Structure formats: structure tokens, C-alpha cells
Amino acid sequence: MVVTYNRRDLLTEALTALRTQTRVPDRVVVIDNASSDGTAEAVAGRFPEVDLLTLPRNVGGAGGFSAGIARALDGGADLLWLLDDDTVPEPGALEALLAVRERATTADEGPPTLAASRVVWTDGRDHPMNTPRPKPRATAAETRIARAAGCVPIRSASFVSILVDAAAVRERGLPVADYFLWNDDFEFTTRLLRGRRGVLCPDSVAVHKTREFGGTDADPGDRFFYEVRNKIWLFTGSPGLAPGERVLYAGSTLRRWARTFAASSDRAVLFRAMARGIGKGLSGRPRPTAALLREVGVEVPRL
Numbered sequence: 441m442v443v444t445y446n447r448r449d450l451l452t453e454a455l456t457a458l459r460t461q462t463r464v465p466d467r468v469v470v471i472d473n474a475s476s477d478g479t480a481e482a483v484a485g486r487f488p489e490v491d492l493l494t495l496p497r498n499v500g501g502a503g504g505f506s507a508g509i510a511r512a513l514d515g516g517a518d519l520l521w522l523l524d525d526d527t528v529p530e531p532g533a534l535e536a537l538l539a540v541r542e543r544a545t546t547a548d549e550g551p552p553t554l555a556a557s558r559v560v561w562t563d564g565r566d567h568p569m570n571t572p573r574p575k576p577r578a579t580a581a582e583t584r585i586a587r588a589a590g591c592v593p594i595r596s597a598s599f600v601s602i603l604v605d606a607a608a609v610r611e612r613g614l615p616v617a618d619y620f621l622w623n624d625d626f627e628f629t630t631r632l633l634r635g636r637r638g639v640l641c642p643d644s645v646a647v648h649k650t651r652e653f654g655g656t657d658a659d660p661g662d663r664f665f666y667e668v669r670n671k672i673w674l675f676t677g678s679p680g681l682a683p684g685e686r687v688l689y690a691g692s693t694l695r696r697w698a699r700t701f702a703a704s705s706d707r708a709v710l711f712r713a714m715a716r717g718i719g720k721g722l723s724g725r726p727r728p729t730a731a732l733l734r735e736v737g738v739e740v741p742r743l
Contacts, residue, residue, distance in 0.1 A: 441512060443504035443599075444525035445473040448482050450649060451525045455487050463535035465521060467491060471508040473498040495736045500620030505599060505628075506729050507738045509614050513606060514741040520604045527600050529646040533557055536644035537603040543589035544639055552637040553608045554629060556594060557601035557644040567648045572597040572640045575633075576688070582637060591639035595685075599625040601646035608632050610743040616673075617733060618726035622663070623670040630680030659704045661713075667697075668717025673726055 442458075444451045451470070458468055468487075472480050472494040480494045493511055495504070505522060512520055519541075521534060537555045545551040559570035572594040575582070586593045615628040629638070660667065671693055675686050697714075704710050730740040 441469045441471070441505070441508045441520060442523045442525055442527075443471045443473065443501055443508060444475065444479055445498055445504075446475045446477045446479065447525045448475070448477045448479045451479060452482060452486065453528050453649075454523065454525060455483070455490065457528045457531075459487075460531055461529070461534050462532050463538060465534060467512075467515070467517070469493065469508050469512055471495065471504040471511075473500070473504050493738075495738075497736060499617060499732065499736055500624075501599065502615050502619040502621060502624035503617040503732060503736070505624070506614040506617040507733055507736065509609060510733060510738055510740045513610060513743065514739075517606045520606055520609065522599050522602050522604060523646070524600050524648070526649045527559075527646050528649060529557065529601055529644075533601065533644045533646055534603075537641055540589050540591055540639060540641040540643070541603065544585055544591060544637070546585060549637065551605065552639050553605045553632055554594075554597060554638040555591075555603045555644070556597035556638070556640050557646045558640065558642045559598070559600050559646050559648050561653045562647060562649055563653075565653065567600075567650070567653070569650065570598045570600045570648055572638075575638070576685075585637075586639050589639065589641075590643060591641050594638045594640050595633060596626050596629045597638065597640075598629075600648050601644070602629070604632065608636070613743065614729050614740065616678075616726050617729040619670045619673070620666060622666040623674055627670070627674050627678050627680055630685075631678060632680075634680055634682070659706075660700065661706070661709055664700070664710050664713035665717045665720075668714050669721040672718065672721025676721075677725060 469491045474497050483492050540555050541551045556572045559567045561567045573596045575593040575595040578593040582593050612631050615624050
């Protein structure tokens with residue numbers, strides 16, 4: 441599943457990489473967030489096998505993945521491989537994720553709920569924007585099982601190449617579409633993984649072709665609004681984090697915000713975005729995902 445917005449050429453590269461996987465996906469779903477660069481026409485013309493869902497307006501990465509997952513679940517999917525449109529998986533990426541899922545399966549707990557690829561930048565360095573968070577206080581058994589499979593236990597991951605158990609999504613829900621962008625993948629994966637197992641699979645590699653190398657604390661400008669609003673929503677309303685984790689990650693967030701302000705070339709913009717984010721985060725809650733998706737013609741199946 442690939443969510444895209446006005447990145448026709450990068451999407452073409454990503455879809456070509458999916459075609460040439462050593463284990464080709466059974467089905468490829470592309471969610472086009474109302475692109476204006478000819479994306480829909482390019483996909484229909486060059487990749488006729490793709491299930492293309494074109495939305496009437498841009499609902500962000502959060503809405504796009506929610507819509508795509510709803511479509512996949514309605515079609516009976518068992519496993520979901522989620523990718524951004526600027527992500528190019530190496531040929532063995534999916535095969536490695538599936539192999540790790542099998543190796544990390546236990547008689548008592550079954551397979552891990554989520555397996556994440558190692559994400560690198562165009563020069564081969566690990567991409568700091570997509571480093572899954574190691575799981576604090578992982579049990580000895582959990583660590584042993586992950587290591588035996590060549591993996592590391594994780595607590596969260598990004599939407600840049602993760603393999604997700606569809607049954608867990610049916611139980612715990614879709615990504616929160618109203619996040620639009622930023623923190624939607626963190627909220628979704630922590631919710632799926634609370635009390636369950638997730639692993640980072642170094643043998644599965646995906647190249648994230650961002651324009652620059654850097655983390656999410658790079659100068660975000662006015663988009664900082666979404667970071668602030670969504671973090672408030674996450675810490676005050678998401679069931680993904682236990683109370684102790686909320687304290688831990690809130691402290692980490694404040695440190696990252698401090699670095700963002702210190703590195704910013706226009707702190708006035710960040711202050712205005714932060715003020716708006718605090719106001720919106722404290723004054724309301726995310727709209728129900730099913731209602732938001734219904735506005736763009738997507739019905740959420742009974743989960």
C-alpha cells in the first residue's frame with residue numbers, strides 16, 4: 441500500500457521496485473491524495489495491475505493510509521505492507537520481512553504484530569527520520585526471540601516500509617485520519633504494539649528518497665502546527681501509550697522541540713505554529729476517522 445501526493449516520478453520508481461520484488465505482493469493499492477501532477481493517469485497507464493484509489497481532496501498521509509487500509513481490509517487482506525511514495529524498497533525487502541515474521545513466531549504468541557524495514561537514505565546511511573524506537577524494558581524472552589530472528593524489539597515505527605498484521609488493525613483500529621500528517625504513524629504503531637511484539641528487520645532495506653538527509657526536528661516552518669497539535673492529542677487521548685510511557689515520550693518531545701527552535705531560521709513562524717497547535721490540541725479532539733473518510737467516499741468496513 442502506497443500513499444502519494446504530487447510525486448509522480450518517485451511513485452513510478454516505487455511501483456517499479458514493487459514489481460521487481462523477489463516476493464511480489466499479492467495486491468498493490470495506491471491511494472492518490474488528489475494529486476495535480478498527472479499521478480492517476482501515470483499509474484493507470486503504466487501499472488494497470490494496481491488498485492488505484494483517487495481521493496477527491498488531500499486528506500494527508502494519515503487520511504490516505506486510513507483510506508487504503510480500509511480498502512485492503514474490506515478486500516480480505518491478511519498482511520499489510522505500508523510504504524510512502526518516496527520509498528524504494530530493495531528487491532528482497534518484502535521477502536525478508538515475511539521470513540522474519542515466520543522466524544519470530546512463537547507457539548504461545550504467534551507472529552509479531554509488526555515488522556519494520558531498515559530505512560536508509562540515498563547514500564546508504566540509516567535515515568534518522570525513520571529509525572524505529574527500541575522497546576524499553578523488553579522482556580528477556582522477547583529480546584531472545586527477536587535476536588534469534590536477527591532482529592531488535594521495537595515499540596514504534598514509521599509508515600516507511602512496515603509489515604502489519606491485519607487482524608491487529610481490525611482489533612485496534614485504523615490510523616487516526618484527522619492527524620493529517622505528523623505523528624500519525626507513531627500513534628498507530630504504538631497502539632498496535634501496546635502489549636504486543638514488534639521487530640526491526642535489518643535484512644529488509646528500503647531507500648527513503650527525501651530531498652535532504654535529516655530527522656523530523658529539521659526546520660519545519662508552519663507545519664510545526666501539526667507536530668504540536670497531534671502530540672497533544674496523542675498524549676491526552678491515544679490508548680497507545682501507558683502512563684509511564686507518556687511521561688518518557690513527552691520529555692523526549694520537549695527536548696526535540698527545543699532543538700527545533702534552536703536550529704530554526706525563523707522562530708517567529710514556529711512560535712505562531714506552536715500557539716495554534718496548542719490551541720487546537722487542547723480545545724478539541726480528532727474527528728472520527730469513519731466520518732472523515734465518508735466525506736471522501738470511503739466506507740470503513742466493520743472491523
